[in-house]
Amino acid sequence: MKQWVTLMDGIDGFHIQEVPEPVDLKEDEVLVRINAVAVNHRDVKIINGDFKGRYAAPASPMVPTSDASGTIVKVGGPVSATKWQEGDRVLGLVRPTHLTGPTRSEHHALGLGFPQSGVLVEYRVFSASGLVQIPHKLSFEEAATLPIAATTAWMALNWNRPIDKPVRGPQTTVLLQGTGGVTIHALQQATAFGLTTIVTSSSDEKLLKAQELGATYTVNYKKIPDWADEVLKLTQGKGADIIVETGGPETMPQSVRAVAEGGIISAVGVLTGMTEDKPQPAVGLSLINRNAALKGINIGPRDRVEEMMRLYEQKEIHPIIDRVFGFDEARDAITYVKEGSHFGKVVIRVNED
Numbered sequence: 307m308k309q310w311v312t313l314m315d316g317i318d319g320f321h322i323q324e325v326p327e328p329v330d331l332k333e334d335e336v337l338v339r340i341n342a343v344a345v346n347h348r349d350v351k352i353i354n355g356d357f358k359g360r361y362a363a364p365a366s367p368m369v370p371t372s373d374a375s376g377t378i379v380k381v382g383g384p385v386s387a388t389k390w391q392e393g394d395r396v397l398g399l400v401r402p403t404h405l406t407g408p409t410r411s412e413h414h415a416l417g418l419g420f421p422q423s424g425v426l427v428e429y430r431v432f433s434a435s436g437l438v439q440i441p442h443k444l445s446f447e448e449a450a451t452l453p454i455a456a457t458t459a460w461m462a463l464n465w466n467r468p469i470d471k472p473v474r475g476p477q478t479t480v481l482l483q484g485t486g487g488v489t490i491h492a493l494q495q496a497t498a499f500g501l502t503t504i505v506t507s508s509s510d511e512k513l514l515k516a517q518e519l520g521a522t523y524t525v526n527y528k529k530i531p532d533w534a535d536e537v538l539k540l541t542q543g544k545g546a547d548i549i550v551e552t553g554g555p556e557t558m559p560q561s562v563r564a565v566a567e568g569g570i571i572s573a574v575g576v577l578t579g580m581t582e583d584k585p586q587p588a589v590g591l592s593l594i595n596r597n598a599a600l601k602g603i604n605i606g607p608r609d610r611v612e613e614m615m616r617l618y619e620q621k622e623i624h625p626i627i628d629r630v631f632g633f634d635e636a637r638d639a640i641t642y643v644k645e646g647s648h649f650g651k652v653v654i655r656v657n658e659d
């Protein structure tokens with residue numbers, strides 16, 4: 307079978323290789339024929355060498371990417387041990403041991419795509435507890451976009467809500483930054499809850515697409531660099547109750563200005579650089595003045611993934627896929643996401659259904 311590998315040292319070193327299909331399974335493991343893999347911003351950074359110096363590079367070529375969907379083709383033990391059978395349609399959890407509660411270092415240590423081997427491969431062994439059933443109405447491509455981007459969006463909107471009591475209603479305003487994978491999932495979820503949404507983007511064309519998906523307001527952050535003022539204007543001075551902060555150091559100071567009193571900034575991304583490299587002392591005092599919360603989001607556990615998937619099923623949400631690349635085109639898919647012209651998710655088709 308074929309798999310893509312990287313030494314985390316640049317796109318030129320990202321290559322395809324032939325390896326034997328896995329044969330031996332433990333009782334609690336299953337073999338999955340991978341149908342689709344979704345690309346995340348993190349994969350782009352890993353493959354392009356942006357993690358160099360920050361994390362140890364793998365000693366030997368590693369399979370990158372974390373989000374996959376596929377079909378179970380073999381089970382290691384009886385159904386009582388695995389809870390799965392051949393033919394089940396499943397998606398893989400990025401951190402197979404993260405079943406509930408906050409993300410801890412032991413969950414990270416077993417993360418697929420880094421530091422553990424990832425999913426850009428034709429067949430892969432998964433632990434039975436690291437899989438979730440795909441809702442009937444979702445295609446493999448759509449399902450592959452859920453584990454990181456949709457779960458992160460879900461946690462950014464709902465981290466402080468008990469399961470099954472998610473945030474609802476137009477009185478809640480959510481600010482969503484950019485139009486990448488996390489943001490567009492968050493827009494679809496927030497729209498399904500009937501929340502008021504404000505989406506920012508560098509592109510008017512993408513903002514039009516966001517409106518078609520239900521965005522209440524849109525702001526071009528290139529044309530309006532002081533977009534926090536615009537958010538305050540749109541909310542009659544109140545600000546956004548929840549901010550899905552994907553930008554990081556360059557956007558955080560404005561997010562702090564744009565958050566409502568008592569609101570929440572869900573710190574998700576570092577699209578404008580690693581936050582630790584650019585300390586922002588002003589953020590602390592402004593947060594105090596606004597009595598707002600800053601919460602780091604770190605994907606989410608299995609029980610919250612299942613909770614989120616119920617919403618996708620009930621409301622028939624279909625994740626937005628900008629483009630699907632073939633397995634042999636994985637390098638183009640990574641470059642495409644790096645260039646940032648996508649809207650929503652980019653997917654690689656591994657095996658046909």
Ligand SMILES: NC(=O)c1ccc[n+]([C@@H]2O[C@H](COP(=O)([O-])OP(=O)(O)OC[C@H]3O[C@@H](n4cnc5c(N)ncnc54)[C@H](OP(=O)(O)O)[C@@H]3O)[C@@H](O)[C@H]2O)c1
Binds near residue numbers: 487
């Ligand atoms: N904490 C977590 O658990 C977690 C999970 C997933 C992702 N992340 C992080 O979240 C971020 C987004 O991930 P993603 O997968 O959604 O990325 P993505 O799909 O690659 O999204 C990139 C988009 O971000 C927008 N963007 C870039 N600079 C921006 C800025 N200054 N202000 C506002 N928007 C900006 C651009 O949208 P426009 O073209 O519309 O301007 C760009 O197309 C990344 O930093 C990623 O590493 C964190």
